[in-house]
Amino acid sequence: MVPDRISREVVIDAPPEKVWTIVTKPRHVARWFSDEAEIDLQPGGAMLLTWHGHGAYRGRVDVVDPPRRFAFRWLRREDNEPGDGTSTLVEFILVPEGAGTRLRVVESGFQQLGWAEEDKARYSGENAQGWVHELNQLRDYVAGLGSSSDGS
Secondary structure (H helix, E strand, O other): OOOOEEEEEEEEOOOHHHHHHHHHOHHHHHHHOOOEEEEOOOOOOEEEEEEOOOEEEEEEEEEEEOOOEEEEEEOOOOOOOOOOOOOEEEEEEEEEEOOEEEEEEEEEOOOOOOOOHHHHHHHHHHHHHHHHHHHHHHHHHHHHHOOOHHHO
């Protein structure tokens, strides 16, 4: 059976306000996650994440609660609008931990996708591995910024 939820977390050596900026501002997202990013940072706002060689994927912002929670729906098929049954929900939850931030990413909704079970299983598995890689990229990206003002 395909799991409905993936949960991954990482501790980042930066305060939640800085991590918030890194996970919500297109210029940063395009450095650690996708190759290009467009984000209208408001509930209902459109997103477009582009990976060179893999295509562009649409999303829709669901929650903007700085610096605690950012959530969006996205899909990796170009023939639907992101919504219930056609996309998964990705939530970034930021919790202060000492001088840093514990960032948890939860992606859910795999069971509700109107796809064949083997397609859901492949997508869930790819994303489970992908979030491990992406969170490591994020942690390394933030570390590379150091205390520079580029985190704003």
